[in-house]
Amino acid sequence: MNVFWFIPTHGDSRYLGTSQGARAANYDYFRQIAVAADTLGYEGVLLPTGRSCEDAWVVASSLIPATKRLKFLVAIRPGLSSPGLSARMASTFDRLSNGRLLINVVTGGDPTELAGDGVFHDHDTRYEITDEFLTIWRGLLEQSHENGAFDFDGKHLQSQGGKVLYPPVQKQHPPLWFGGSSAAAHDIAAKHIDTYLTWGEPPEDVEKKLADIRRRAQDEGRDIKFGIRLHVIVRETEQEAWADADKLISKLDDETIRRAQASFAKMDSEGQRRMAALHGGRRDKLEVYPHLWAGVGLVRGGAGTALVGNPEQVAGLMKQYAELGVDTFILSGYPHLEESYRFAELVFPLLPRQQREQASGPLSGPFGEVIGTSELPRASAS
Secondary structure (H helix, E strand, O other): OEEEEEOOOOOEEOOOOOOOOEEOOOHHHHHHHHHHHHHHOOOEEEOOOOOOOOOHHHHHHHHOOOOOOOEEEEEEOEOOEOHHHHHHHHHHHHHHOOOOEEEEEOOOOOHHHHHHOOOOOOHHHHHHHHHHHHHHHHHHHHHHOOOOOEEEEOOOOEEEEEOOOOOOOOOOOOOEEEOOOOHHHHHHHHHHOOEEEEEOOOHHHHHHHHHHHHHHHHHOOOOOEEEEEEEEEEOOOHHHHHHHHHHHOOOOOHHHHHHHHHHHHOOOOHHHHHHHHOOOOOHHHOEEEOOEEOHHHHOOOOOOOEEEEOHHHHHHHHHHHHHOOEEEEEEEOOOHHHHHHHHHHHOHHHOOOOOOOOOOOOOOOOOOOOEOOOEOOOOOOO
């Protein structure tokens, strides 16, 4: 398993839907989380995109010198920028970070937000543009290793003699990640994407989705990897975990939930529709599968489900997803700094992961606090 964490560039808090317990979304805080994730052994971090967030490329770039091995999953937005500009940005980032860039392809599913950015295409047209965008983007970076040019004449996008003069470290290009639940999105994944990401639906629903994409990819003569995006509330006991899940939404009032759900209903995202359908805006049916809780989705767009339970229960559900073919888990928790430590301490030892040295190098002293100025702490069973 590969485990990623999350940089909360749209804010962080101990409670959803209120400023109580909130903390400033600033560089110092983002850096703390990135350094923690790097030191603890997370494979990488996801940075969100959209008008509710600080710009992902600027933030990720600022975190390159603060980290050593951490990979950055950063979004490109077909329709908002040109494929040529996006390819040059990706190549530069990959070179400056020595190959630590992963690309998250985000077509977008909120027509209101997209209109504010000057994009007025309908759902299927946006995916047509994404297809052409990725054809050009990939072609430019693949040709960059040979100092070649790339031409393309599409319905929506064109490239005449396009070049990227400074090739990325990763050949042929930084890996492409992507999530989408519509048929048009599945076609994009099959044709272009290295790792398909799903939000945290019950395993039987994830299994059907992955089987469809796997079949389409095989028709294209391609193999594809799979990842899943989830929140996590893990505690030493199951009772503590569920109590903290309830606490996370304890400041939410019904009007806040209603407004959030009304906003989501205006979107044309099939994935968002599936997230909302898990709970229907109701507080009384939030455990949608054993240890899979939809409470976050009452007010948060996008990924709205969390793994909830003790370490063995959380690891057990992760292994269920892994049996379906999921090998990457992108996780987050509130607040993100503390929960990055909690998950690593409680769950990492239970997962089939390739252990690596901490980013700061091998431990040079005892692990834990020395007892009585002379005795080393007893090693844990894990």
